[in-house]
Amino acid sequence: MNSSLTLTWSTGQLWGTAQVPASKSESNRALIIRALAGGGDLRNLSDANDTQLMQRLLADPAAPVFDAEDAGTVMRFLTAYLAMTGRQTELTGTARMQERPIKVLADALQELGARIEYLNQDGYPPLRLLGRTPQPATEEADFTELKVRGDISSQYISALLMVGPTLPHGLRIWLTGKVGSRPYIRMTLALMQHFGAQCRDLGEVLEVRPQAYEATNYTVEGDWSAASYWYAMVALAPAGSHLTLPTLRRYSWQGDQAIVAIMAQLGVHTEFLADETLRLTKRAPNASLTQDFTDCPDLAQTVAVVAAALGIPTTMTGLESLRIKETDRIAALQNELAKFGGSLTDEGAGVFQVSGQDFRVAGQTVATYHDHRMAMAFAPLALLGPLTLEAPQVVRKSYPQFWRELEKVGFVTDPTPAPVF
């Protein structure tokens, strides 16, 4: 396996068509819901490792150990699915996954009758599921009620919602704290409804009726988080550059469609063409940007790198969850931006400032911290100068064809041809 990849751009305008993968968030929800529905045809599932892994694990329900690797959705969604279907098994993941908290979800599942033990550190994977004492269905009960914190990961809430219809009284979740990544909760509810579930989003309260899912078909949309890297490339490319991205919808369930409005300020104009196709065109950027990432944390790295590279003073808030993702993304951004003369400064009270007045790309090597988004967020800098990325295979988590797609629009990769990971 190659340990680094050098990217160069031969100068000139950027143009062409880039394929984005299917959304891994939609794919992984659809796979769990289909497993609960007992059928349904899922089209355009993602080729992301996170989705391939979810498919493999769901195909072997009697496995003694489920290894979720570095996939947060797989760890959280499968824990709820396996716990509520009464399975006795273990769930584990990479060293980093063992540092990503799961207590909020495990506590809630225990309230729903699951017996769960931590095998290593309290509140963190690996876990042992010891079966479940199902709640009896009683005449009086309205919903089974849970209070769940929304300020650590929305994935716990999505995981609980998806098993909600299988509970005898359904589920009413009271959200507490500042709720992050809320569009992902809405996406979960939308997909559940697509599969026949009755659920309501009342803001701080979410309700799911007890009911069998319907086995139905679904076609997964392209991944807007993946699209953000192409927006970054257009933002950094010379005037006259434009790109076409198929499979992205004007009306999306993905909150990362927020990239359209953010990048409009960083100089990328979006046109929604027929057949779910986007056309991105380079325009002049604004002089500054202020953006809250509470709803779209996966866009933060893309935007920080572009803002620093263009020298656009940018204020970022809502970055709390970045510290517990594939790596501490704040520290990783700070280290890597500094190599180029950029910075991400903690101003206190949750406010971060990006600057890049002396930003220069000239053969630096970017570390990727086992984080696909570090690799993909820094790759567009190759439009400004040669650049080397360590451990380029990290992109397989969400976008295995990323380097190939770069080659297709004219980037030169060394080693060449682009390795298949």
Ligand SMILES: O=C(O)C1=C[C@@H](OP(=O)(O)O)[C@@H](O)[C@H](O)C1
């Ligand atoms: O539900 C999902 O599919 C996701 C939710 C978000 O995580 P958090 O809810 O932990 O912020 C996001 O960062 C992750 O990439 C995917």
Ligand SMILES: C=C(OP(=O)(O)O)C(=O)O
């Ligand atoms: C945070 C991410 O994924 P997950 O939490 O599912 O591992 C991501 O893809 O950026």
